[in-house]
Amino acid sequence: MASVPKTPLVPEPLQPTEPDGSPMHPADALAEGGLTVVDWLDERTQISPGLRWMMYRKVPKGINWAYTLGSATLFAFLNQAVTGVFLAMYYQPNVNGGAYESIRNINDNVFLGQFVHGMHKWGASVMIVLIFLHMGRVFFFGAYKYPRELTWIIGVVLLILTLAMGFTGYLLPFDNRSYWATIVGVNINNTAPFLGPYIGDFLRAGPEFGATTLSRFYAIHMMLIPGIMAALIGFHLYLVAKLGISAPPWLKAQEPEAAITTVEV
Ligand code: HEM
Numbered sequence: 001m002a003s004v005p006k007t008p009l010v011p012e013p014l015q016p017t018e019p020d021g022s023p024m025h026p027a028d029a030l031a032e033g034g035l036t037v038v039d040w041l042d043e044r045t046q047i048s049p050g051l052r053w054m055m056y057r058k059v060p061k062g063i064n065w066a067y068t069l070g071s072a073t074l075f076a077f078l079n080q081a082v083t084g085v086f087l088a089m090y091y092q093p094n095v096n097g098g099a100y101e102s103i104r105n106i107n108d109n110v111f112l113g114q115f116v117h118g119m120h121k122w123g124a125s126v127m128i129v130l131i132f133l134h135m136g137r138v139f140f141f142g143a144y145k146y147p148r149e150l151t152w153i154i155g156v157v158l159l160i161l162t163l164a165m166g167f168t169g170y171l172l173p174f175d176n177r178s179y180w181a182t183i184v185g186v187n188i189n190n191t192a193p194f195l196g197p198y199i200g201d202f203l204r205a206g207p208e209f210g211a212t213t214l215s216r217f218y219a220i221h222m223m224l225i226p227g228i229m230a231a232l233i234g235f236h237l238y239l240v241a242k243l244g245i246s247a248p249p250w251l252k253a254q255e256p257e258a259a260i261t262t263v264e265v
Pocket of ligand 1: 066067068069070071073074077131134135138143144148151152153154155156158159162233236240244245246247
């Protein structure tokens with residue numbers, strides 16, 4: 001019995017071929033496809049020289065594990081951003097039980113909810129530990145000195161913003177602990193000289209601690225600070241790439257001697 005000829009997966013004229021006309025191996029065709037997409041994008045964006053400039057940098061001799069703390073902090077930040085997006089899909093900033101219940105729902109009912117919530121909650125502490133360690137490395141290695149002062153100043157702002165993320169995030173579960181701890185925190189801010197009362201009013205979103213406070217903390221925690229941080233991290237990393245990583249101080253100490261040349265007269 002005559003059988004119907006099989007239809008080729010890819011129509012003949014579109015089948016990828018080698019330069020000599022023979023059919024191309026599917027794996028090669030796939031790799032080629034990937035390349036052409038990348039080429040297409042690169043031709044239009046000219047992004048590859050920039051990426052190469054950022055990724056393939058020379059680093060000084062003698063660097064060690066302490067130099068990875070900045071990247072570790074970056075990883076912790078990205079973890080907070082990704083897990084935060086998933087939490088925001090279920091969280092409700094509502095003081096009449098909504099916030100508390102939505103967190104309980106995340107932990108008890110949502111698929112992998114407790115895991116994602118745990119990653120976000122513990123990740124916040126991990127990020128704070130890492131950022132302090134990174135700052136300690138930069139301080140003890142003297143990496144804040146000329147020409148890296150601006151990198152340091154942006155780092156200080158990033159440190160303050162990271163702590164502010166911890167403070168604003170702490171209120172969100174809206175259980176007794178987070179409620180009273182935040183009242184204490186806002187009251188401490190209130191006692192700052194001159195600006196204190198204004199900062200307190202701003203944080204509470206009025207004279208009373210209530211529904212508007214929670215919305216304000218949520219907006220600051222979810223949109224304002226992460227946006228500013230992302231931009232500042234971008235600038236921080238641009239400066240790191242532009243100025244290069246500083247050499248470990250014990251190597252620097254040897255440099256001048258090696259550079260000394262004696263001239264015999
Ligand atoms: C979100 C927070 C931060 C991120 C993601 C981050 C990221 C990085 C990365 C990836 C580097 C490359 C070298 C390294 O890892 O040591 C770096 C370098 C540097 N960071 Fe940070 N950083 C942050 C916070 C800070 C803070 C709080 C300070 C200081 C107050 C700081 C000051 C510096 C300085 C001065 C350098 C240059 C170090 C050198 O050239 O040896 N950074 N940062």
